[in-house]
Amino acid sequence: MSQEQIDKAIAKDYAAGFTTEIESDTLPPGLNEDTVRFISAKKNEPEWMLEWRLEAFRVWREMDVPEWAHVHYPEINFQDISYYSQPKSMEDRPQSLDEVDPELLATYEKLGIPLHEQEVLAGVAVDVVFDSVSVATTFREKLAEAGVLFCSISEAVHAYPDLVRKYLGSVVPRKDNFYAALNSAVFSDGSFVYIPKGVRCPMELSTYFRINEANTGQFERTLIVADEGSHVSYLEGCTAPMRDENQLHAAVVELVAMDDAEIKYSTVQNWYPGDAEGKGGIYNFVTKRGLAHTNAKISWTQVETGSAVTWKYPSCILRGDNSVGEFYSVALTNNMQQADTGTKMIHLGKNTRSTIISKGISAGKSSNAYRGLVRVGPAAKGARNYTQCDSLLIGDKCAAHTFPYIESKNPTGIVEHEATTSKVSDDQLYLCQQRGLDPEKAVSMIVNGFCKEVFKELPMEFAVEAGKLLEVSLEGSVG
């Protein structure tokens, strides 16, 4: 296969790139204390919440933009961004889906996310965040029967203030990093989940995020608390329209797994990656972290195909003895995309175990970096980590990098790291073509094969979606 063919096949349009004509209330660009107050007031927040935000804002003002990641982009002017946008019709929050703006519902239909409860994928409860506001949470009653709380974080602030006050910022403190501080000051919405003791959540929970408005940042905040012995699987999906300007997405996700609890968090991220020349696209700067208590397990699975720039390290703090952390990741970059992604496994408790399987695929002129930290603390007797980090290159203009960091303060800890880099070879493509497959199908099959270990960790519906997404994202990578 020639480079030209490869270039052609990677050049594919972004299917989720439409915009929606919806009247919305958007705050003019700019960020100061009044912006924070405005957002808080819009949501009728109690005083403690406002104070929490203002403190975050003060911290943020003192911080510098992080520059250590292997990504390059023009400096972001944080005063040029609007920090709040909500669809007009949301002014009086809809009480049911029937009251949701039909345009909005149509948007989600287009995205393949039916919101009408009867049509929602069997067994998946969905919360949808459109620009800054949560528009619908489905299956609420059924979840309530099991005692599961699943709502937007704004609602949770009012309905479950004790839980929110206790856990918000407990895993990712406001001062953790630049984007986490920014998010803490201006977060607009997101999802809240609480699973009571011993409850196995009866269905998959899911949130879809969509950025629609131009020049709008999206700062959602997700908090999931799994109480002792409980179990939950949570899916997150994201898209954005095609716009020439870059859009900022700076989310924070916090997971708390109490003793013997298990949280499985899966992401299929398909933010708009920009066009083939690198114009437009989402800047995705996300802080995701989970705290695992004794015997608890936290598992991150992510399929990242979107965004112009990705900066993201879902991490596990294995505080409790025997706790388990897992990270399964597929990150695909094409055209001019840049991704610096990986994980941190912080082993604090005894006999803690972690597994990292990272699959990076680079096509076009993209750059894909894995950055992983495994730290074994002094008390983490018998800690074990296994890391496998594989890179696949398509064509010869792309790049893959691996930055593993290992810090071991306990001699009984065992940390294993394996890394491979391979290419989709001309001979593999030739074999496929000789057997009748066109080059695009061949590449997507080879890439899917490469990602198999990660895909099998995804919930069924998502695994299919992820496979299709890779196919679409790779279109144009061969000809």
Add this chain to the structure above:
Amino acid sequence: MLSIKDLHAEVDGKTILKGLSLEINAGEVHAIMGPNGSGKSTLGHVLSGRPGYEITGGSVEFMGKDIFEMETEERAHLGLFLAFQYPVEIPGVSNMEFLKAAVDAVRESRDEEAFDTVSFMRKAREACTAVDLDQAFLKRGVNEGFSGGEKKRNELMQMMLLEPKLCILDETDSGLDIDALQVVAKGVNTMRAEDRAFLLVTHYQRLLDYIEPDYVHVLADGRIVKSGDKSLALELEEKGYGWLEVEVA
């Protein structure tokens, strides 16, 4: 079915095929023998359209169409199959998945309906049995960690499922034990049909004991230097290739 006229081809500026002509009709079995490096594999790759070969002269028609106007996969859709001398591995892609995708693609190109998964799996298992491979091979990655002989049998399995019109087997018999050789021969013999032709590249007359060819050709220095029937293979076995060069010169 296949008509090669005065074919010239080069790789990396080196001329390999130097005026090769060959006619193959439906139903026939042709064997090509010849010294190492004479251009046998090159011929197969040029016919199937591997990138990197430059056609510098001559023409090839397959099923009435100019082959050089077609992409590799289009030639495959028309029914051209090449069993590789050195099959490559595709890690992570299961044999079953690969076979289904290939058969689906070929059927789709002919506007035929795709097999449903269950009946395809049954067909695949039958083919697997026919080439004497354990069913576990269907689940393994394509050629991933297969032994030399297993790879060859895997090629044959693909051929059986794809049901091509022209089967080019490039040294499928090399590196096979006696039993495996019979398996390959049996596979080919059961596939022999009125509307199907075979081009067998081999170094060993032994294969031709099991698969009776209609014609035997000798390829030397990029050309067919001698053609004959089955007895030519026996003669070659006895005398080697040296006498031909004298005869040609």
